[in-house]
Amino acid sequence: MSRARPYLSFELQEPAGSHSPTSPIPPHETVTNRPWYHYLPLLFTVGLILSPHPSILIVLVRYHLQILESPLYFGLNLIITYTLTFLALVSLLVCVVRDPGPVDYKPGEEDSSLGDENAMSLTEALMGPGPTDDYSEPGKWCNKCWAPKPERTHHCSTCGRCVLKLDHHCMWLTKCLGHRTYPSFVHFLISVTLLATYIASLAIKSLIFAFTHYESIDETTPLHELFLAAEGLIFAMVVGSFVAYHLYLVTTNQTTLEHISPYLLLRYLPALPPSPSGQQLSNPPQEDELTYYQRRLVRRAHGRIRLYDIGWRQNWAQVFGIDGLGKAARWKVILYRLLCGGSSKGDGRTYPRNPRAEDMLANLATDLVMETKDL
Ligand SMILES: [Zn+2]
Ligand SMILES: [Zn+2]
Structure with a gap:
């Protein structure tokens, strides 16, 4: 086992934006100087949520207040519609504003600086032992951030940083979704x-009424309906299909990235036994050195091996505990989750591993x- 590579903090001042591939980049650093048009998809998403509201108000006023003369149903529908809109906008705001998963994250603390807490000074690194984790293992060190890369952490090339339990980079929210923002x-x-x-x-019900009572409704309201x-149906x-997919991922304790990337499994393989043909694969094997049949084996195994699936109750507790x-x-926690x-x-x-996964990986x-x- 090779010695752990210590994370060193050199007090070298570099001009802003002058990162070279070898210079240390704090893993919590986010690309902040994006052009304005980068945020257009986010504005479009907010616009899509807000766009039906003028029509909703028109339908509620004409249908419930003027035709049915029922202020109670009008108020009830108004409260339900705006409560759901408010909840959607609050969680959207959290996804956009909160850091999805800084590598130096500690539960209960707001974003802290790696330089203050986790980084070792040069003297400490030379005098004392390195970090306890062996970051020289494959997948445990990010060569782009030049920083530790804990389990299930991945580097997002769009944001230019590592994110804890990265699910995926969402182009609509222009943000990564990770450990802290996935719920x-x-x-x-x-x-x-x-x-x-x-x-x-609501719209279908009032549309049916408009067709059956066309004499009591004006010409424009059915268009809004x-x-x-x-x-509403398209959304x-x-x-809804994304909801079903993510509920499946939460239940089986997988991220989108883990679910769609079968070759991530290769990082978790135990040391390979000697090959009878004498042609030895790397340890762990790299995707580009696998043959067509070996790739097929990995893809099939990926469908069965769920590395972090420890039962649906505990899987859900990890996300929505x-x-x-x-x-x-x-x-308080329940209200916060709601x-x-x-x-x-x-x-x-x-993360605790699925005990059966080790045998399957072997x-x-x-x-x-x-x-x-057979080659
Ligand atoms: Zn990275
Ligand atoms: Zn990202």
Whole structure:
């Protein structure tokens, strides 16, 4: 086992924006000087959420107040619609504003500077032992940030930094979704789906009324109802399918990245046994040195091996856990989760592994080596 590479903090002053590939970049640093048009997808997302509201108000006033003369239903529908809109916007704001997962994150603390807490001075590095984790292992050191890369951490090339338990970089939110923002992202998807479904059902109901009582309704209201029904149904189906996908990921404890990248498994393989053909793969094997049949083996194994699946209850607890000391504290957490989704449990650096996965990985390692025999 090679010696751990210490993280050194040299007090060298560099002009801003002059990072060379070899210069240390703080892992919590985000690309902040983006051009204005980079945020257009985010504005578009907010616009899509707000766009149906003029039509909703028109339909509610004409249908519930003027035709049905029911202020109670008018108020009730107004409260439900704006509560769901508020919840969607709150979790969207959390996703955009909160750091998705700084590598130096400690639960209960706001974003801290790696330079203050985790970095070793040059003297400390030379005199004392290095960090306890062996960051020289594959996948445990980011060559782009030149910093430790804990388990399930990945480097986002768009943001130019590493993110703890990176799920994916969302182009619509122009932000990474990671350990600290994933619950808010799921909350946002669920809120938008509920809002879209509610609006669609409201619009379809009033549209049916318009067709059956066309003498009591004006010409423009059915157009608003038609627009709301179409937009609501499209959003409910599109965003709803994402909700279903992410509920599956939470239940099986996978990130989007882990689910769509079968070759990430290679990093977790145990040391490969000697090959009977004499053609030895790297340890761990690299994707580009695998044959077609070996790649097929990895892809098939990826469908069965869930590295972090420790049972659906505990998987859900990692993302939406409501631990708290006492009843009052637990209710506080529940309300916080209902408001914006909250943050994932734990430090985001270590995760319990599925005990059955080790045997399956050992079998995959053997199968990969045996496959070289037939070359
Ligand atoms: Zn990185
Ligand atoms: Zn990103």
